Amino acid sequence: MSKITVDTSSVDEAVIIMTRVFDAPIEKVWFAFTTPEHVKRWYGGHGFSSPVCEMDVRPGGKWRHTMKTPDGTEYPMEFVFVDVVKPTLISWQNVDHGKRTGGPPTTLNTVTFQAEGEKTKWRLVARFNSIAERDMANNMGFAGMVSQGSDKLNDLLQTL
């Protein structure tokens, strides 16, 4: 099984790129990824549960999700789907993406699915956002900046 890879060195856009190959056909992976009863079964990982998962899988549709950690803490989240191209692409972002004035940075996540025989290649590109982007006067992509920043700070940390 291929493991996840993280690419924080990309300087153009993405902060984080993750890829993985699932040993299942593309329709099945798509279904597992976009159907609440199935999403609840894996979202968050082992020990986590999803008391709430409601998905309206279409552009502009909402995804309301509450993740419960192993220690019982609940994290309610609200996303909106941006692009939905069954079974090859789905993207979503926090409902307050680009508008939030506090709290952690929000993300625009794009997952693409690519059939490789009976296997499926899964790829996530996560672009990060925060109040910073709204306040930026220029057009430079925020994710790219963070990416470069992250790259730099990796270098920095090695020298400290």
Add this chain to the structure above:
Amino acid sequence: MAVDRLSATLFALADPTRRGILARLATGDATVGELAEPYDMSLAAVSKHLKVLEEAKLISRGREAQWRPCHLEAEPLRAVEAWLEDYRRFWDRSLDSLADYLKTMPDPPFAKKRRRRRT
């Protein structure tokens, strides 16, 4: 670290000049003049960048009246790294779980039909 500070850190990092300054400071403390050398900009412009970095607590400045050397503060950078790592870990866990689940999950309706049609 408060989450608002994380946003402040990200904002401060969102500029190539400021990242360049941080990279320079990683090699040692420096004065405004030294930091301005590689850039085609006024000392005042560089000072503005330093102010952003100082507000984000990415740098601290000495008290010596005239030179006030800048010093890199790594803690906010570590917070960004930690946050990115949390994000990565979330997906790592979830995808491990999804891979396991796919083994026992029943085939979705119409999947076979759709596969046949494509081949």
